Amino acid sequence: MINSDSRKFACSLLDIDNNMGSEDLEAFKFFCIDLIPLKKLETVESAHNIFQYLINEDILNEEDNFIVAEILYRIKSISLLTRFGYTKDAVEKDLPRRGRVSEYRQMLYDLSEGLTKEEVKAALFYLRDHIPKKLSTDSALELLINLEKQCFISETNISLLEETCRKISPELLKILAAYKERQDPYTEESGSMREYAGSLHSFAASQDLKAGNVQEPSLQQPVGQDRLKPAAEESALYKMNGPHRGYCLIFNNVHFKEPFRPRNGSQKDAVELESVFKWLGFEVKKYDDKTSAELDKLLQDWQSSECWKDSDCLVCCILSHGESGKIYGTDGGLIPINTITSFFTAKRCPLLAKKPKLFFIQACQGQKVHQPVYLEADSHEPGSPGADAQTSGFIATQQQVTSSIPEEADFLLGMATVDGYFSFRDVQHGTWFIQALCKKLWELVPRREDILSILTAVNADVSKLSDKNGQKKQMPQPAYTLRKKVIFPVPRDPPPMSKQL
Structure with missing residues (x-):
């Protein structure tokens, strides 16, 4: 007989499955590439299929469901994270100790988030010699997965990504530079390392922004309050x-x-x-x-x-x-x-x-x-x-x-x-x-x-x-x-x- 904890666990996973949109599902699948064979992921049509595989591999169970919470956090699906019984702060606190997603996978996802649909199409044209001719997509994740499948990019080889970003979207080079610096802590810090070091918790900052907590540092310091004049107020x-x-x-x-x-x-x-x-x-x-x-x-x-x-x-x-x-x-x-x-x-x-x-x-x-x-x-x-x-x-x-x-x-x-x-x-x-x-x-x-x-x-x-x-x-x-x-x-x-x- 199924106990109440098992039913509750199953119901919470089904609730996520029933309320996950197609874009979130694709992002969720992307973060599972290092956990589930890509061929299996390509046939996945629902989050339920992913959960079942994770359960079969004992990556996910009633006692330890953090992997689901971690990925919901990383895809910024805070509404589903809350429904799953976690808070954003709780996940952030446990990520250093319990996180399963690699920095490489997070870096690729950050890169995909920074690419517009127009830039993806431009990248497809620029990389036309590296991708199948039949590939036609405006999904940055699909493009990155394809490059991975053909071994053009990997955890230790991101030169093609650097070359492409330099041509298509130079602003994204800072994500790649920060990732490289994190892989080699002895390289000279140029500032981008600090940027990416905070990217794991960047969503926390965005939530502070949404709550209205963003201020310029200079405005947070009550410097010279005793000398405030109408001009200063202006x-x-x-x-x-x-x-x-x-x-x-x-x-x-x-x-x-x-x-x-x-x-x-x-x-x-x-x-x-x-x-x-x-x-x-x-x-x-x-x-x-x-x-x-x-x-x-x-x-x-x-x-x-x-x-x-x-x-x-x-x-x-x-x-x-x-x-x-x-x-x-x-x-x-x-x-x-x-x-x-x-x-x-x-x-x-x-x-x-x-x-x-x-x-x-x-x-x-x-x-x-x-x-x-x-x-x-x-x-x-x-x-x-x-x-x-x-x-x-x-x-x-x-x-x-x-x-x-x-x-x-x-x-x-x-x-x-x-x-x-x-x-x-x-x-x-x-x-x-x-x-x-x-x-x-x-x-x-x-x-x-x-x-x-x-x-x-x-x-x-x-x-x-x-x-x-x-x-x-x-x-x-x-x-x-x-x-x-x-x-x-x-x-x-x-x-x-x-x-x-």
Whole structure:
């Protein structure tokens, strides 16, 4: 007779299997390459198959299930890690003692995370003499596995990777340099070793970022507090008195190709955002129903625009269907949020360097659940009323969204919901998050509140909302790398009468 512990163990593994998306499964398989023969992994169609093999090899059992927790941590699937009974901190603490994944495997995964789909395609072309002609993929993991199978790369031979990165994405060379230094501790430390030494726990840092704990070192030191003057206080604020406040870009996707349902109520959000940001002095540009390719082209155009030279700030609002770390174009194409934000890094958009870049994303980040008819979730699951997000039926994970904000400073990302969860949209009154955001901007900007305080108030308001049965809730989440406070100048004109509280 199966005891309760065995059932609990089996149920926890089945729960992970049932809620693991396809991208997470591929990443999970990648981290198992050193544990499971590659030929077996190539036939794997579910996490359950992997678990069974690990159990058969006594790598995984009721007394020691750390290998699953370790890989969930490494693929940044913190929502599943929590469901498995672990915390991020607990895994980090035990990794040095119990970790099974090699530094080489982690390095390759870090490399894959840094490659865009376009760069993977460029790498395929560059390596066309090293890979089968039939190989056509935009998956960096698939490309790396193929190079490993043919013995072009190995734990002691990464020269081909260095050559490729030098041609395709030089920024990734630091990952390879750090790995080499870790293999030979007697080489001269150039700084990259320290970077990679922290990469094992890089996700912990990203979670601090998402919790709003990122500060510049200089701001953490209370140096000269006794000598603070109004001018010093001003230096802690982003400049907002230039010739032009900036642009607010609103991408409002309402109508999608089948099987996506219209995002009725989103028009209300777009109108409200346009009204409040015009009031704050921004020039608003609104784009309706854009495909993924159209959105990409528009972002490229704005990236290269000369208008940012005299602008104080960028605001970008995206209203669409979504899944973990991504949003949908009206054609059903997915765009990673980190791709969107990366258009405006200091390197790619120098005219916005050291200026605040604020992104507000209204889209689901996880699995749709049952809800009252008058509410819709910004996710997509065909065949149910108001569905908008992923079709796989798996719950979303942290893998994509953890890197949504560039590591460099001056970004803020306001998400409608935490990763792995749905966000609600009232078909008549708009979404909970955008409506609360606009309300708090109208209310708190005249009080000289900074944007993070405003978003905290938005969190409080949205957290109090629920469906008519009191069972459906939502929790927005800000993440930022701001170095200073963002305080919008108080507009000369008061809010419209209907907005005054």
